[in-house]
Structures are given as structure tokens and as C-alpha cells.
Amino acid sequence: MTVQPKPRPGKRINDPEGMRKKVLDVAEDAFQARGYHASSIGDLMAAADVSGGALHHHFPTKKALALAVIDERVAAAVEETWIAPVLAAASAREGVRSVFEAVAAELEQQGFVRGCPLNNLAHELSLADPDFRTALAGIFAGWRRAIADKLRADQQAGKDEGTDPERFAALTVAAYSGAMSMAKTAQDAGVLRDCLAGLERSAPSPSQGGLAARRRNRILPRPRTP
Template sequence: MIARLKMRPGKRTNDPDGLRKRVLDVAEASFQVRGYHASSLGDLMVAAGVTGGALHHHFPTKKALALAVIEERVSAAVEETWIAPVQAAGSAREGVRSVFEAVAAELEQQGFVRGCPLNNLAHELSLADADFRAALAGIFSAWRQAIADKVRADQQAGREQGT
């Protein structure tokens, strides 16, 4: 019987990367809509369709899961939707304006239900834990640095005097 259960070469019976991604997807959405404290691991397991053992293999604690969401998902979203547009814009003023217009359009499109993932988590978690505070502060710092770098470049190029 054991011989019949052998895996065929090159075939996997599971997908750990896909499972991890699925858990992150569910946690990211839940934290954004419901908040960290209102999102139970049990609810996240059910929504992701994973067992407790599978969840804890990738994320030993709820805090570890939240930090992964912050460091992998929220950070990437800020890079894509806030930092990159500022860096690519003709000026800091244009870049910041385009970011705010895009964020406002997205909030309106979703019916103002979900809010900003960075802001939501910062409000809920910054005072709760030093690790959360450091991870969130790093994202805000990268955003501020991108604007400062663009303003400096604008001033050096004579594009935006007095900004």
C-alpha cells in the first residue's frame, strides 16, 4: 500500500508558496476591512482554507502574520502607488498631487469602506507594539524620503523654487 502512495517524480501534493500567499491575501483584506484586533486566526484559517498547522508553519503568531502583511504587502503597495509615481513625476508637486488624486479615486471606487491600509494599521497598531511601530515607521520614512529627494531634485533643477 505504501508503494502506491509514493509521489510521482516532479509532482507535489501541496503548494507551500501558494498557501502562504493565500493566507497573506486573506489577512491583508481582513486587516484592512475589519482591523487587526477584530480578525481572528480562526476566521483567517477558514477564509484561506488552511489548517492551523499550515498557518502556524508559515506564521507562528498573529503578530508574525501582521508583520508579514506590513512588510510584504503594505510596503509594496506604498512603493507602487505612492513612491514610484512621485519618483516618475515631472516634479514633487505633480507627483504628490497625482498620488492623492489616485488614492481619492480608489477610496471613492470602493465606497470609502476599506480606507488606506497603511493608515488603518498605523492607527490601530503603532501604539500597541514596538515591532509594529518600527515596521510602519519604516514605510512612512520611505515615503517622506521619496518626496524629500524629489523636492531636492526639483530645487537643484530650478523647477520648483520655494517648495
């Protein structure tokens, strides 16, 4: 039997993808915990236990690293937390409700609120650089589009006909983003439940929905009565 030699202590194993993932993990955590501007390249190198050459091989600049975090981690978090559950739900409103409730329950169990990853970076970076703003805006747009598309599908099935899909999507994203900011400041996830209650009170009644549908389908105005 041939015995494979063990790597010598302190010798780095060549794993470029593993190293890249580790740097992304460290940067994602640092940007959320301390912020982009407060996280130096030296801090990130030390936390990831990588050399400057290794880090810059994958991410030539700190900005490139931040864009990778936005594109690969923040976008994925929105997809996992919001888009996939809403699209899989029986309706847009049920999907929105399930996300608010799930996030509130998770934060209450966790015992602290770090905030929404997208919201945190949007507050810090949107005015700092146009490339950051474009990347962050694209995630917000995809989030809103998924909710609006789900509501349109509901309406084709005869549900929630009195609700404007684009406005409902914008209101949902704004309510969640604002609720997460307030929850982070107060360290209280209950704000999410309050915002959910407000969103649900905005739902049209069945009679209102039918009236809105009839108005949309009306081609000519009603004739004036003499």
C-alpha cells in the same frame, strides 16, 4: 498517451508558496476590513482554508503574520501608490497631485472608502507593540524620504526653490493620511480633493522661490546702512 491521474477530491496539493500567499491575502483583507485585534487565527484559518499546522508553519504567531502583511503588502502598496508615481513624475508637486487625483477618482468609482492600509494599521498597532511601531514607522519614513528626495532633485534643476523638502514631504504625508481618515469616516473621497487644493495653495510663487534661493546663497549679512 499516458493519462495523468487527477488529484482526489479533498486532497490538498503541496504548494507552500501558494498557501503562504493565500494566507497573506486573507490576513491583509481581514486586518483592513475588521482590524488586527478583531481577526482571530481561527477566522483566518477558515477564510484561507488552511489547517493550524500549515498556517503556523509559515507564520508561527499572529504577530509574525501581521509583520509579514506590513512588510510585504502594506509597504508594497505605498511603493505602488505613492513612491513610484512621485519618482516618475515631472516634479514632486506634479507627482503628489497625480496621486491625490488618482486615488480620489478610484475611490469615487469604487463607491466606498476603506482607508489607507498604512494609516489603518498605524492607528491600531503603533501603541500595541514596539515591533509593529518600528515596521510602520519605517514605511512612513521611506514615503517621506522619496517625496523629499524628488523635491531636492527638482531644486537642483531650478524648480520649487522656496520649499523645504523635508517639511513638504511631512505635510504631504500628513495631509493624505488625515484626508483618508476623514474620507473613511464620511465615506466621501472629496476630502482628498480639498486637501490637495490646500497643498497646492502652499506652493511658493516664482518670486518667493527666487528670494528664498538668494537668502540661502547669501554668506554674509547685508551691511548696515548708516
